[in-house]
Amino acid sequence: MRVGVLTGGGDCPGLNAVIRGLVRKGVQEYAYEFVGYRDGWRGPLEGDLIPLDIPAVRGILPRGGTILGSSRTNPLGQPDGIRRIKDNLAKDEIDALVTIGGEDTLGVAAKLYEEYGIKCVGVPKTIDNDLSATDYTFGFDTAVGIATEAIDRLHTTAESHMRVLVVEVMGRHAGWIALHSGLAGGANVILIPEQRFDVEQVCAWVSSRFRASYAPIVVVAEGAMPQDGDAVLKDGSLDSFGHVRLSGVGEWLAREIERRTGKEARTTVLGHVQRGGTPSAFDRWLATRFGLHAVDAVRDGDFGMMVALRGTDIVRVPIAEATARLKTVDPALYEEAGVFFG
Amino acid sequence: MRVGVLTGGGDCPGLNAVIRGLVRKGVQEYAYEFVGYRDGWRGPLEGDLIPLDIPAVRGILPRGGTILGSSRTNPLGQPDGIRRIKDNLAKDEIDALVTIGGEDTLGVAAKLYEEYGIKCVGVPKTIDNDLSATDYTFGFDTAVGIATEAIDRLHTTAESHMRVLVVEVMGRHAGWIALHSGLAGGANVILIPEQRFDVEQVCAWVSSRFRASYAPIVVVAEGAMPQDGDAVLKDGSLDSFGHVRLSGVGEWLAREIERRTGKEARTTVLGHVQRGGTPSAFDRWLATRFGLHAVDAVRDGDFGMMVALRGTDIVRVPIAEATARLKTVDPALYEEAGVFFG
Amino acid sequence: MRVGVLTGGGDCPGLNAVIRGLVRKGVQEYAYEFVGYRDGWRGPLEGDLIPLDIPAVRGILPRGGTILGSSRTNPLGQPDGIRRIKDNLAKDEIDALVTIGGEDTLGVAAKLYEEYGIKCVGVPKTIDNDLSATDYTFGFDTAVGIATEAIDRLHTTAESHMRVLVVEVMGRHAGWIALHSGLAGGANVILIPEQRFDVEQVCAWVSSRFRASYAPIVVVAEGAMPQDGDAVLKDGSLDSFGHVRLSGVGEWLAREIERRTGKEARTTVLGHVQRGGTPSAFDRWLATRFGLHAVDAVRDGDFGMMVALRGTDIVRVPIAEATARLKTVDPALYEEAGVFFG
């Protein structure tokens, strides 16, 4: 059995741990051979691959990123993309393909399996934790940990200067990182993409916190929007690709808070540091187990399936089901956090 | 409604987060009054309490330990213990008691509820993660993180000197910390209390690792035992309480590995650093939610129950059920990890 | 002897360690009494003070920020400012004033001492490390550590996507944080305010790194400027105070690199996380010693002096001398780092 592996989409701590888990178990227990396709779907599109044996995966467990490289290349958007993949997999004598990625990457895998019979097994990856069918995805715990540590640090600055500190964290469509890091960091306001926010309400919470003689921390997901946000977040300038640039919501919110409450406000945009570096212990454990179970799915011929976490068990679910809809923050959960606002 | 709170047993990162969650929600949403009993069951035994209002819980979320103090005092072992607790609760006009603790502390709460009708709600706490009925307990993730970071550090020392490094982690009866930190840290051998180990097998793994030109890390739970361990771990000396002192299994194992393989071996006993200090983001999130849900159980009159984590949900289970048996490592899970041994 | 203490300017990890050192030694060894003025020079201007005894400084060593609060209030810019301070110090029966702050705060202290005979002792504080007369200031090591950890994390993201990552760190007038964190983090380009940079040269380094099959990290101090920077960094918009907003140099540089090299570039602006949170061990040690030695200077009647680090010794230097000129990065030191560029 010769197994191809690829990692697609944004990088995420734990990708290397999945690869190591796959290869260690596949080689040692099932005598499989592995190859790694480079840079996500670009690899099988162009037949760009490297051998993956046990020495190749030594020492990669604690390393962030992916030794295979990644890209957002989508074969569905390319003329003849699927056919070229099929041809290259055949040429490379690949019996099964393990695709590690998010909604887009797995969506291609689902299509390849359903429409063309390519033997795919999926491993879910999204730092945003917004994939259905799994309790958690690896990388999320690391990102939450980094954001929480930053919030811890910002508390002392906020208190020393009696200033508002706005922290913009990742989460374009789902507020999981904001919710978890905001709760863990003791934020006084948490804003998520799932619910448009009322900037007046935010200012009321901010002011109430100052009245109690404390300085507030506002955690805002990058995708959170004020009630009239589509209008206000456009600043008219163009980015290097010619798109209209949106002001970051964090910057905008700090300016609004200053204007409306008269208090100094500062913004920190955590950005890419949330997705780089060594994975947390939880993410290494989860990613390693995903790798071990994905190779078992290959052995069982359980194709079109994805490994997923349910409680403390690793289960298998149809890839198509997992990518059908985004897992967003439940309103009840967001309300639960609301006790700490203000 | 006047609610008493106590924390019992060994300290654990996240205790303060539970207390804060309880008080914030109880005061703000239900207008409850809270008092904290000091040092576990010693508090209600002696009527030693402090008021717990919102200012008292400010800033404690990121702090390890417990602002209420803890102890291993067990009222069941004291003449008249239960009656004194009943009398003091009555005198202090306590309507409900939230007990945060492990098997022993919760066992007392279960008995108080079942036999004497005292209105108890439990919050599970054990750094060892060995309580049934909950997927995880807070403190465990922090401990695993600390142990994993230590293992990361020890790898470089092992490789530089081509030495065996034995890391003894917590876990007297269950190997969860060893298993998770061993997997996350890339250990080459993981030994847990649930399965007696064969020291010859350990030495074979160690030697095989050296043959591959790498130096091994052996993670051993403090309660792990060699097959003939009862005999070999006694060193005959007495500790300060007059008990026969057992050599730590880590020290013993390093000596055996040196003797049998001829390789240098060193031991690190992580000890109390695993249970102190600021909780991880995951533990703060879990502990905070346990606090919020425990006060909801009080409001619902759901006594004799304990909050627990199932997947990503907080549920309620009878305390008695949760403490009935230890949650040990499933043999299948341990075998899964075995692919990395050697 | 009754000693006033104030902390002025931006907050900085270690301020609390200085305060604790002062009070512990002053109370225990010299039986001094201490009061803390709140929010920098605002405190003595308005007579706003709190008592500082040993219980007040317990547990503050590891805490970032300052328990006294800080502000950028400058009495020299206020009508009658100096006289009000003199009057309040007299009213509060202050025998000596320990001022902990940067160039501005210490400048006021120097003036108060020289022109009005107020008995000041200075403790240098700047996260930017740009004060003359001391080898290091506390807070700097913490900031460098945080920036270095961020750079470590960004390496994996840069490599996985073969992207340029630009990291903007603090340093408006001096490049110490950029230089130290860039060296420690293995950056491929380091840009500092002391030397205008040639964006073509930066792009050449970036391209050379890609040719070696690695992705570059560019560390840029917030005050670094391209050769024609005054013009290009203005984006024409106004900030909330009506000032023309300068684009951050990091954002600007990433756009230029994209435009000129055709490679994707992303920016991370670390911002306030660099100055918050618990101080590093080095900063706690340095700040504690500064506190101990400042109270000795008070005892010795050595006013108008500031404590400073020289090698491993704490010495005293005239405040006026220390604030006379900015300590910028020596061109030879910057050139030394240049071996790693490209």
Next chain:
Amino acid sequence: MRVGVLTGGGDCPGLNAVIRGLVRKGVQEYAYEFVGYRDGWRGPLEGDLIPLDIPAVRGILPRGGTILGSSRTNPLGQPDGIRRIKDNLAKDEIDALVTIGGEDTLGVAAKLYEEYGIKCVGVPKTIDNDLSATDYTFGFDTAVGIATEAIDRLHTTAESHMRVLVVEVMGRHAGWIALHSGLAGGANVILIPEQRFDVEQVCAWVSSRFRASYAPIVVVAEGAMPQDGDAVLKDGSLDSFGHVRLSGVGEWLAREIERRTGKEARTTVLGHVQRGGTPSAFDRWLATRFGLHAVDAVRDGDFGMMVALRGTDIVRVPIAEATARLKTVDPALYEEAGVFFG
């Protein structure tokens, strides 16, 4: 010019940063060729070497340990050791030898230079910071940081249980790690090898701390000794090499404190975690600069010299001078810390 490099003695965070600094500058600026001898002096004794080019040193800056391996092999203790080294260096066509190590390793280098004219340049390395002639050695800051973080964690456990926590840190002959981490961690007692301690005095400090309602942390260097320590620390058992085993001073001290004060005491022995893992930013900066300056010393023909830190400058001093005597803790410095005892 062909330069040999070796790393000797215990491993230490920063060794790889030195090697990288040497090779980057030597190859790029001076077109030198480098080879690495493996496992300290064993390498040149046995002619065991590997090529060291720029690809070989990529990515090693943040990695602990040493890619060259290390050992305590001492050629002076071997018949014909020096001659074999001379012969191998000649055979390998080595023009200069950079030796990175502590007292022992550098002592050999000094002898090789002085007595046999071998062109050695030294780089000081000791985690204990006890080498004369340099303000700091790399690795020390990392060790102090790890110990301080452990002490931070232990505070919460000590307070929660009102227990004494004894932390044994590295330092066989010098108390630098104990002194710095004890000061930075807010220890209540610090014990160093330079001054025999009175266990009654330690117990008095411990008891005084409890009277103030706080729990004490005692930091003790592994080489610290009670006044009558030679007798009491022998427990009579033999280690695996047949030597009489000394009880660790930490364990012994905890038992004595329990016996004399009646308070519970626990010991944590930090051990090898202090010397492993990624170097701190300070240590990476220092080690990198040592590497850069050592290769400059080779270029200048400045043999028999060692690089050293003085203030913020890297200077050169005769190796022989640097290894002539141990740099121990100055009694005045230890007394300065005493204000925090009790």
